[in-house]
Amino acid sequence: MIEAKKIYIFSPGLRVWHWINFLTIMVLFFTGLYIGNPFFLGPVGVEATYAYREGITMDFIRKVHFIAGYVLLASFLFRVIIAVFNKRDRLVFPAVWRKDYWTSLKEITLKYTFIMKDKEGYEYIRNALARTFYPLVYLMILFMIATGFAMYGMSKPSSFWSFLLGWLLGFLGGEFSVHAWHHWVAWLIIIFAVLHVYFVIREEAIKKNGELSSMFSGYKVFEKEPVDIKDIEE
Amino acid sequence: METFWETFKRHGVSRRDFLKFATTITGMMGLSPSMIPHVVRALETKPRVPVLWIHGLECTCCSESFIRSATPLASDVVLSMISLEYDDTLSAAAGEALEKHREEIIKRYWGNYILAVEGNPPLGEDGMYCVVGGRAFLENLKESAKGAKAVIAWGSCASWGCVQAAKPNPTTAVPIHKVITDKPIIKVPGCPPIAEVMTGVIMYLVLFDAIPPLDSQGRPKQFYGNRIHDTCYRRAFFNAGQFVERFDDDGAKKGWCLYKVGCRGPTTYNSCGNIRWYNGLSYPIQAGHGCIGCAEEDFWDKAPFYQRLTTIPLPNVEASPDKVGAVAVAAAAAGAVAHGVISKIRNKGGK
Numbered sequence: 001m002i003e004a005k006k007i008y009i010f011s012p013g014l015r016v017w018h019w020i021n022f023l024t025i026m027v028l029f030f031t032g033l034y035i036g037n038p039f040f041l042g043p044v045g046v047e048a049t050y051a052y053r054e055g056i057t058m059d060f061i062r063k064v065h066f067i068a069g070y071v072l073l074a075s076f077l078f079r080v081i082i083a084v085f086n087k088r089d090r091l092v093f094p095a096v097w098r099k100d101y102w103t104s105l106k107e108i109t110l111k112y113t114f115i116m117k118d119k120e121g122y123e124y125i126r127n128a129l130a131r132t133f134y135p136l137v138y139l140m141i142l143f144m145i146a147t148g149f150a151m152y153g154m155s156k157p158s159s160f161w162s163f164l165l166g167w168l169l170g171f172l173g174g175e176f177s178v179h180a181w182h183h184w185v186a187w188l189i190i191i192f193a194v195l196h197v198y199f200v201i202r203e204e205a206i207k208k209n210g211e212l213s214s215m216f217s218g219y220k221v222f223e224k225e226p227v228d229i230k231d232i233e234e
Numbered sequence: 235m236e237t238f239w240e241t242f243k244r245h246g247v248s249r250r251d252f253l254k255f256a257t258t259i260t261g262m263m264g265l266s267p268s269m270i271p272h273v274v275r276a277l278e279t280k281p282r283v284p285v286l287w288i289h290g291l292e293c294t295c296c297s298e299s300f301i302r303s304a305t306p307l308a309s310d311v312v313l314s315m316i317s318l319e320y321d322d323t324l325s326a327a328a329g330e331a332l333e334k335h336r337e338e339i340i341k342r343y344w345g346n347y348i349l350a351v352e353g354n355p356p357l358g359e360d361g362m363y364c365v366v367g368g369r370a371f372l373e374n375l376k377e378s379a380k381g382a383k384a385v386i387a388w389g390s391c392a393s394w395g396c397v398q399a400a401k402p403n404p405t406t407a408v409p410i411h412k413v414i415t416d417k418p419i420i421k422v423p424g425c426p427p428i429a430e431v432m433t434g435v436i437m438y439l440v441l442f443d444a445i446p447p448l449d450s451q452g453r454p455k456q457f458y459g460n461r462i463h464d465t466c467y468r469r470a471f472f473n474a475g476q477f478v479e480r481f482d483d484d485g486a487k488k489g490w491c492l493y494k495v496g497c498r499g500p501t502t503y504n505s506c507g508n509i510r511w512y513n514g515l516s517y518p519i520q521a522g523h524g525c526i527g528c529a530e531e532d533f534w535d536k537a538p539f540y541q542r543l544t545t546i547p548l549p550n551v552e553a554s555p556d557k558v559g560a561v562a563v564a565a566a567a568a569g570a571v572a573h574g575v576i577s578k579i580r581n582k583g584g585k
Contacts, residue, residue: 037542037556038494042475051474059473112573114580154503157449157459167450174531175461175501180543180555187559191566198570205574206581 005225006210009125009232010218013082014089017208018215021141024072025193027146029186031065034058036183069148076141088232093136094131100227104128118206123224130199137192140185147182151175196219238277238315245440249419257308261444262305262509263434264456276441277529282439284339284347286378287321290371291398291407292353295426298325299579303429304513311433312440316440322366333367340381349382351375351392355413356405372413379414386420386435390528393423393453400534412453418445421452422429425503425528430509431457440520451531453503462525464501465507468492486522496540504529513560579585 010018028226033039037057044053051057083089105128108118110159112129153161154175169175203211209221236244242252256274260267289297301308301324312318320336322328327335339347353371356363361370379385387410390396393420397405411419422435435454438446446454463469471477471491478485478492499507502525506517518525524540527533543555 033556035555038475038477040475041477044476046474048470048474048476051476056475057473057474061475114576118577118581126552154461155464157455170356170451170531174533174536175503176498176527176530176533176536179501183543183555184559187555187562190559191563194563195570198567198574202574205578 004221004223006219006221007125007226007229007232008218009088009091009220010214011082011086012085012218013078013087015215015218017079017082018077020071021079022193024068024075025141025189027068028065028072029190031061031068032183032186034061035065036179045117061156066152069145072141073149074144076145079138091126091131091231092134094128094135095228095231098228100124101131104129105132105229123222123226125226133192138188140189140192143185144182144189147172147178147185151178151182237279237281241282241315242277258305259434259437262430263438264454273441279514280441280443282317283314284319284343284351285316285436286319286339286347286382287324287350287352288336288371288374288378289322289366290351290353290355290375290391291405292389292391293442294323294352296352296391296432297321299424299426300388300427300432302428303433305430306433306437308429308433311436314438316348326337330367336378340490341377344381346383346437347381348384348386349378349417350386350388350436352388353391353412354395354398354409356398356407358404358406363407363461375410375413378415380415384420384439385410385417386422386439387452388422388432389427390423390425390533393421393531394531396425397534400532416480419452420445420454423453423458423529425533427529428505428509428511429458431505449503455473457505458503458510458529460503460505460507461500462507462519463497464500465505466499467507468519481522489522492519492522494522494542495524498527498530498536498539498540498541499525500534502527502530543563 032179038058041175042057043051046054052059065144079089083092102124103122104124107116108127111118111121142160146165146168150165153159153163153165154169156162157166169178172178172181200211209223210217210219214220238550239252242255247255253274256277257267257270260270263273265273280374298337303311306315310325318324319339320332322332325332346500353364354363355370355372355375357372361372364371367375387393391398391407392410395403395407395409397411398405411421420435422432424431431454434457435446438444438454446456449455449458463472466472468489468491471489472493476485476488476490477494479489479494480486481495491497497519499519506519510517526539527536530536541554
């Protein structure tokens with residue numbers, strides 16, 4: 001048995017992106033909930049025109065939502081760019097053409113259904129279930145950006161966004177349906193976030209391998225040589 | 235054929251009134267003032283265009299709306315600006331004579347007439363759910379479209395399918411673009427479309443001898459470019475977060491935003507907010523009722539009209555997306571905790 005080894009996995013860019021992404025999605029989700037269903041009224045008893053001085057208004061919450069939307073877009077582009085230039089940041093794709101992906105998929109399924117113990121089997125930089133679900137999450141974020149900016153852009157029909165994404169509204173069956181889609185996918189992302197946090201804590205609690213702190217430090221501890229180590233070696 | 239200006243002169247319209255008219259319709263067509271000379275020039279030189287107006291499965295609300303157009307007057311459009319050769323609901327003639335006239339016009343003006351379609355064809359039972367002059371409307375439509383220069387799809391029926399195409403669509407009614415695939419189609423949706431939008435589209439076609447600029451869904455941009463929400467006079471209340479919660483509450487009396495009682499203004503593209511109805515008198519939101527989105531695709535299937543988002547059809551439960559989402563997140567969290575506890579026990583010992 002080889003000694004436990006610290007392996008550097010997450011680049012600084014990726015870590016910064018992760019936390020910005022987290023904050024942005026939280027802001028977008030809660031402002032979005034209000035926009036979809038304004039559960040409290042804005043300032044009443046004032047002229048609508050001057051309401052913004054008196055407290056939190058729909059206008060303000062939408063503005064926050066749109067600004068956060070731009071931040072999400074920028075951070076998404078940043079994420080794509082670092083993946084182009086840094087091998088470590090390309091872990092997102094499921095390596096279905098490799099044998100170790102399928103072995104890992106089998107093992108992780110058995111572990112999550114309590115048939116196998118977590119200490120058994122091989123170790124992986126990133127297990128196959130994560131490799132499968134992360135691309136879907138990126139797709140969901142991309143979907144939210146696309147539908148979001150399509151709806152946002154149509155406020156000004158001659159704008160860049162309506163030119164770029166306006167067709168999406170008709171394609172998805174009208175803007176009413178797009179609102180609904182935007183809503184549903186937002187909830188899916190939050191469900192992912194809950195499960196994501198759980199599996200991170202679970203990994204940390206069982207293996208004590210620094211999973212939880214790895215998104216701050218960039219390092220994880222492995223007792224065996226991970227099978228997919230080549231994915232992060234330069 | 236005589237030009238508009240010649241027709242106007244024959245009716246004793248002065249040059250001054252003619253120019254006023256040209257200016258007005260330039261505005262109504264959604265064009266900038268710099269286009270006025272072009273409109274005048276077109277009115278002076280363009281001949282009147284023959285129009286065939288056919289009716290499929292519909293309720294004639296488009297025609298009813300059309301004849302209420304104030305600028306320009308529908309009568310002016312029908313009698314002086316276009317030459318309306320066939321319209322089963324407006325023609326004085328009827329029966330075989332009229333049907334024969336339609337065939338003659340198609341032959342005589344092959345490639346030059348405009349086909350206006352109100353309503354849509356049902357495909358079920360070989361189109362027998364809609365029979366005009368003893369033949370399936372489907373055949374009528376195909377035959378009339380063959381020689382047309384352009385096709386106007388009047389209303390939500392012709393553009394999207396509307397109520398007869400709503401689920402479960404027993405007659406298999408389809409919008410006309412599913413049947414006519416080789417002609418430019420201008421969609422003028424709405425149930426009905428605004429009168430001035432209808433006359434505006436005809437004016438544009440006739441005066442510029444061209445299709446107006448269309449959006450990605452085939453609707454004229456100048457009339458369907460903006461959301462009702464973005465042109466709504468109640469928008470300030472939306473921005474302020476002042477919402478009507480019920481139709482009998484204080485907010486409703488004060489004329490606040492109808493967003494929370496299901497107004498479709500934020501998702502509907504039409505000119506109700508700026509052109510309005512009945513010569514600019516009012517529109518649904520101004521009358522205190524939310525927009526139902528009648529100009530949007532499949533709006534009947536996007537019920538209920540008094541809720542912002544569609545609910546999921548679960549028996550005896552009102553499942554709004556937020557409720558379902560919250561329950562799903564709670565379930566995921568509970569599942570995670572349970573899974574975590576079992577995982578911990580399973581992995582105990584065996585270091």
